[in-house]
Amino acid sequence: MILRILGQETTTFFTTSALFTAIVGFAMQEPLGNFLSGIFLQINQPFQIGDQIQFQGLEGVVESIDWNSTDIRLNSGEITYIPNGAIAKELVKMIASGSVYRTVDFTTSANIPPNQVMDTACKAVINQPLPNINLDQPVFVRMWSYGLTEVNYKLFYYPKNYSEAENHTDPEIRCRVWYALSRTSMGSEYQSTENERLLQLVSNIEFFRNLTVKAQSLLVENSKTLLFDAEELLDYQNLLSPAMFLVVRGCVAIEQKLVPNSTTITFKPFSRQPQNHTQSSYALKPIVIEQVASELAKYIGPVAFSLTYQAAKEVSSLYWLYASLAAEIENIDQRQEFLRRQPDAPTEKFLIGDFFGEMNLFLGEPLPLVKITAVEDTEIFAITPVAVANALHHDGISINTMSRYITQYHNNYLTGTLQEAPSRILNQDGISEQIQEHLKPYFRRLLDPLVIGYPDS
Numbered sequence: 001m002i003l004r005i006l007g008q009e010t011t012t013f014f015t016t017s018a019l020f021t022a023i024v025g026f027a028m029q030e031p032l033g034n035f036l037s038g039i040f041l042q043i044n045q046p047f048q049i050g051d052q053i054q055f056q057g058l059e060g061v062v063e064s065i066d067w068n069s070t071d072i073r074l075n076s077g078e079i080t081y082i083p084n085g086a087i088a089k090e091l092v093k094m095i096a097s098g099s100v101y102r103t104v105d106f107t108t109s110a111n112i113p114p115n116q117v118m119d120t121a122c123k124a125v126i127n128q129p130l131p132n133i134n135l136d137q138p139v140f141v142r143m144w145s146y147g148l149t150e151v152n153y154k155l156f157y158y159p160k161n162y163s164e165a166e167n168h169t170d171p172e173i174r175c176r177v178w179y180a181l182s183r184t185s186m187g188s189e190y191q192s193t194e195n196e197r198l199l200q201l202v203s204n205i206e207f208f209r210n211l212t213v214k215a216q217s218l219l220v221e222n223s224k225t226l227l228f229d230a231e232e233l234l235d236y237q238n239l240l241s242p243a244m245f246l247v248v249r250g251c252v253a254i255e256q257k258l259v260p261n262s263t264t265i266t267f268k269p270f271s272r273q274p275q276n277h278t279q280s281s282y283a284l285k286p287i288v289i290e291q292v293a294s295e296l297a298k299y300i301g302p303v304a305f306s307l308t309y310q311a312a313k314e315v316s317s318l319y320w321l322y323a324s325l326a327a328e329i330e331n332i333d334q335r336q337e338f339l340r341r342q343p344d345a346p347t348e349k350f351l352i353g354d355f356f357g358e359m360n361l362f363l364g365e366p367l368p369l370v371k372i373t374a375v376e377d378t379e380i381f382a383i384t385p386v387a388v389a390n391a392l393h394h395d396g397i398s399i400n401t402m403s404r405y406i407t408q409y410h411n412n413y414l415t416g417t418l419q420e421a422p423s424r425i426l427n428q429d430g431i432s433e434q435i436q437e438h439l440k441p442y443f444r445r446l447l448d449p450l451v452i453g454y455p456d457s
Helices: 011-044 084-089 114-126 162-183 195-203 213-221 286-300 303-312 318-326 332-339 358-362 385-395 399-414 423-427 430-444
Strands: 052-055 058-065 069-074 079-083 092-094 102-109 140-146 150-157 224-228 244-249 252-255 347-350 372-374 378-383
Touching: 058 079, 069 084, 079 084, 102 162, 114 140, 114 150, 114 162, 150 162, 162 224, 195 213, 195 244, 195 378, 213 385, 244 358, 286 303, 286 318, 286 332, 303 318, 318 332, 358 385, 358 399, 358 430, 385 399, 385 430, 399 430, 423 430
Parallel strands: none
Antiparallel strands: 052 058, 052 092, 058 069, 069 079, 102 150, 140 150, 224 378, 244 378, 252 347, 252 372
């Protein structure tokens, strides 16, 4: 109307506008359809990221869903971008869950046998699985590409929640595999703690303190550095054996647990250095002591109250209070019933310079069955019998002399702990004789193959 008042011709203008609108409308029809279909897919969610679907003869895993297209990774590994408008019009089939896998790539040197690499990587994931890994499905590794200097591998696993796998589970697996390969010298080179620092830590260990500097150097050179990721378990699968383990970086948490037998309850902390594990570090609350005393009174009567208050002055936690009082209950079934109220075993943190596994090194006895966890990125120095034999041989120290040192150390620090020598050793030939028998083969390896004799034999 304004244009007409101003005397302008409007026919041409409206004709041109209508034509332009039609052209734009036809041009934007498919993008707008995809956009609106994407909105409906986001709202209705007929499938989600990680689901396996079939569409127009294509089968694969849904990688992403945006406003324009849905990306599907085919079984061949290729990614196909399907417009949302096409998905909204066609039939989409869902594949049963549990068959959607992911792959994690890693590379090692071409000089390492593939079977060793694949076995180590699988064990790193299976022995201590991450929460998002579905162990109902297989975890396996395949050699993917081969070069002159390096080999690329793919680790296949099935996530429970596919949407979390890329940002969380995949990086955690890569990290776990790196640590596992580094412990077996199959990963990338890593600059471990320098020998000077290791020598200082080794020289502080009581039974290595009197060795010469050269002997201590041989001890370091013939031992091995092991690296562990945060929250990774230290067990027979990834610890050398026999060996003693020295913390040189990071922190290790070791569970302190109660070891009951048929007649008595004994304190069995995992000892590291001379210390009083039963000394109370903080006072238990009176209301807690009263509650424990009331529970004990059900089995032994009113005397439970005086016993409980006396025991509470000598223990370091509620766990050990239950442990000390359980010995007052003669009936084994009642004792176990009383201990069901006991809280979880406390943990002790081993820091730089602390060590464990002495009897594993000198007697070949396995580590106690307790939970040992790396609190953070941790470096452990595994001292082996070969290293000990080299050091003692250099200084001319006999096995007899060393076994006496270890026997004295055991009696002073390990008696009554989880690392105490088993009764079959204590009751038969004694620790000294068992140490000699265990170490002799390692000494013989240092001598001429035609061994005639050796002073310690």
